[in-house]
Amino acid sequence: MAKKKVLCFGELLLRISPAVNATAEKNPVLVYVxxxxxNVATALAGWDVPVKYCTVLPDNFMARHMLHYLEYHNIYTSSVLFSGNRIGLYYLERGADLKGNMVYDRDHSSFSELKRGMIDWDRVLHDVSWFNFSAISPALNENVADACLEALEAASKKDITISVDLNYRSRLWKYGKHPIDVMPALVEHCDVVMGNxxxxxxxxxxxxxxxxxxxKSRDAYLSHAVETSKQIIQKFPKCKTVANTFRFDSKDNDILYYTSLFTDNKEFHSQEFTCHGVVDRSGSGDCFMAGxxxxxxxxxxxxxxLNYASAAAFGKLQEFGDATGQDVLTVSEMSSK
Structure with a gap:
């Protein structure tokens, strides 16, 4: 009998990435899916978890190329809806942080025009045991936030495990709603919460x-993570597992990274990971979510x-592009060091 799938729901984007302080001849602009x-779906598929992706794309040749990318990575695309006229974009210098030199171009994208009732969730969820989304989607506009709630209500009725990444993008919350007005109603449906x-x-x-x-204390941060986790579980009783990540970048480009997990009223901590310099900061949190x-x-x-997820996230910092290409053996070896 085939395993039930993990469904990842969110906007499929094109990332346009010039190199920092480099000539076009030596370092051309690169395009990533x-x-x-x-990114979560790509990592999971590479780790032999059956996964499919649900998004909205225009019916054109570029969207087909993006779907071929997903299919090449063994991600099922039968739940993709074709509607609207454009693909969402974002521009990020290679090696830069999402908090740094980044510009969104997502207004009027096909996904941003999603509304309640457009997706047949009963069909999409029929072979799914896990539903994953992030706080980025409801940040786009009120209609997308409502569509997210519709999806979560449908998944909850089917007793599907639901996870959320609390990634906050201040550049996106521009439609008159504060995150605190939107996110609690969504997190009420979640079994697993990841963030900081x-x-x-x-x-x-x-x-x-x-x-x-x-x-300036690791113990203080980890103690705070435990208290935050307990309050999330108390506020949202369906939630049973909370993960927190900590990444600190020094002025000298040194990276310090560690994580925590709280489940069954017990706390777990990862080892500390350190390095000097990174190849690409984007996608590390997504890699942790996948782990x-x-x-x-x-x-x-x-x-x-927790060891596996943390090692995968740290390893992603040394890879170009949004998604990881690390296999299970590579991550497992790093997590056991």
Missing amino acids: GGAEA IWSANTLLGIPVDEHIHDK LIYGLYNQHAPQEL
């Missing part, structure tokens, strides 16, 4: 210590799945 949820103590504050209203940085789903889907022990 991207989007947070697509700051996104939990911005998106869900979970208190954050404004002076936490002054403590989290990978471990939970395969019923791995909490510490084991």
Whole structure:
């Protein structure tokens, strides 16, 4: 009997990436297929988890090329809806952070014109045991946020496990709604929540210590993560697992990365990962989300799945493009060091 699939739902984007301080002849502008949820799907498919993708694209040759990209990576595309006239774009310098030199061009994209009632969720979810989305989609506009809620209601009725990445994009919340007005109603349906103590504050209203940085202590950050996790679980009773990530970039381009997991009233911490310089900062959080789903889907022990997800996320920092190409053996070896 075939395994049930993980469904990733979100906007499939094209990423346009020039090199920083380089001539066009030596470093041409590169184009990647991207989007947070697509990055999760690509990682999971590469780790032999059956996964399909649901999005909205225009019916044109470029959209077909993007679907071929997904299919090449063994991602099922039968749930893609063709509607509208344009593909969403974003521009990001290679090696830059999503918080840095990045520009969105997503207005009036096919996905941004999604409305409740356009997707037959009963058909899309018929072979699905896990539904994954991110806080990026409801940040686009009120109609997309409502379509997300429709999807979550349908998945909940089918007892499908639901996960959310609380990635906050301040450049997107521009339609008159604050995240705190939208996200709690969506997270009420979630079994797994991933983010950090700051996104939990911005998106869900979970208190954050404004002076936490002054403590300059790993123990202080991890203790705060436990408290944040407990408050999320108390506020959203369906949620049973919360993961928090911490990444600190120094002025010298040194990276410090570690994570935590709270489940069954127990806390788990990853090792500390450090390096000098990264190849590409985008997609690391998506890779962690994929690792989290990978471990939970395969019923791995909490510490084991946290080690895997953390190693995958850190390894992604040394890869070009949005999605990881790391295989299970590579990540497992790094996680066991």
